[in-house]
Amino acid sequence: MRLRTQRLPALLLGTALVASVLGIGTIAAAAGPDDATSTRTTATSAVHTGHTMALSTQASGDDADGDGYIPAVPPVTGVTPSSATPPPAYFHEFQANCxxxxTAQDDPIVYPGQFGKSHDHTFMGNTSTNAASTTGSLYGGNTTCKAPADASAYWMPSLYKGDQKILPVGPQVIYYKAGVTDYRSVRPFPKGLRFVVGNPMQSAQEFRxxxxxVEGWECGDSFFNVDIPASCPSRPDVQLNLRMQAPSCWNGLHLDTPDHQSHMSYPVVKPGTNDNMCPASHPVALPMVExxxxxxxxxxxxxxxxxxxRGYSFHYDFFNAWEERTLKAMVDHCIVGGLQCDPRGYDQSRPERGAVLNAEYRLP
Structure with a gap:
């Protein structure tokens, strides 16, 4: 039997999804109690993540029955969000340079099995990513990430100048960080977890x-822009930059849900403090992708x-296909260990702690 929590009543589905752009947790609040006896959601059109799509009706890949729920096997239950204050550590992160x-008009999360259905995306990491990608097809595949064990798929909408497609050059910085104050509580992503960050239908205000x-669109000395600046300094050292962070708290039950977001949540502030912790609805602390x-x-x-x-339509997708032992070693050494690591799991300010990966970026 599939685990179904936070299922949206059909009449609330469209409005709840549109309302979710400002905070992932809003969907669970709108859903009400789970009805374990409810029948599968029928074809309901809704606008979500910039795509007009029929939810819970596309059987494909990892979702054989097409209901949009992909259960974690086994689920992670019995977790209490940590509210503890850990030893001071300014950094708790590592990089996955990919x-x-x-590029392709594919989206294996939003439009699984439907080639050419989405707007154009720029893909990083796994070289095989397409509309038909599944956990099995990605896992162990070829990758442009420095660590061969990271066969995950990362993608975002392609950038154009007029009709010319502009692609990022060289390894891009993808951080794995602690999103909660107690960085010691962070555990690795489950194999096959996937989600969408942001919503292309959001307004400029909603994006901000x-x-x-984080800092919006940047170029030169211009920061915190919700849209792409009208001009940037014409210098060789100036590029257009953007940073955006993903939710890092997981419900422990689903690798994906029909809206591709409600199984994840951003941390919440512990009452009376400035500390971040996972909410009870999503108690499992995972790395925060940035x-x-x-x-x-x-x-x-x-x-x-x-x-x-427009620039404020920016969003991105993540589909985890790390080799489990390597990801765990990186998370434990760098995030749980309170270090600032490069893609080898090495903190140059703490050389005595060593590196996780060898010179070939592989786990010894």
Whole structure:
């Protein structure tokens, strides 16, 4: 039997999804108690993550019955969110540097099995990612990430200047961080976990208010832009940059849900403190993925846009296919260990702690 929690009543589905752009936790609140005896959601059109799609009706890949729920096997239950204050550690992170592999109008999370259905995406990491990608097809595959064990798929809407597609050059910085104050409680992603960060249908105000918003669009000395700046300094050292953070608290039950977001949540503030902890509805602390992207474009930016629309339509997708032992070693050494690690799991300010991976970025 599939585990179904936080299922949305059909009449509330569309409005709840649109309302969710400001905070992932809103869907669970709108859903009410789970009805374990409810029948499968029928074809319900809703606008979500920038796509008009029929939810819970596409059987494909890892979701054989097409209801949109992919259960974690086994589920992670009995977890109490940590409210403890850990030993001081300014950093608790590592990098997964991954280069662009290809572009395509595919989205294996939102439109599984439907080639050419989405707007154009720029893919990084796993070289095989396409509309038909599944956990099995990605796992152990070729990758442009420095660590061969990271066969995960990362993607975002493609950037254009007029009709010219602009691709990031070289390894892009993808951080894995602690999103909660008690960094010692963070555990590795479950194999096959996937989610969408942000919503291409969001307004500029909603993008600025998104819990994953960091510094907005940047170029030169211009920061905190919700849209792509109209111009950037025409210098070789100037690129267009953007950072955005993913939710890092998991419900422990699903690798995906019909909206591709409600199984995840951003941390909440512990009452009476400035500490972040996972909410009871999503008690499992996972690494916080942060995209730090750079596009080689500057000067007149008036024709620069995303395949999904204006700059504030930015969003991205993550599909975990790390080799389990390697990911656990990196999380334990760098995040739980309170270090600032490079893609080898090495903190140059703490050389005595050593590295996780060898010179070939492999686990010894």
């Amino acid at each position: 280069s662009v592999t290809h 208010g998104h819990k994953g918003f 995209f730090k992207m750079a596009w080689p474009v500057n000067g007149d930016m008036s024709q620069v846009r995303l395949a999904s629309g």
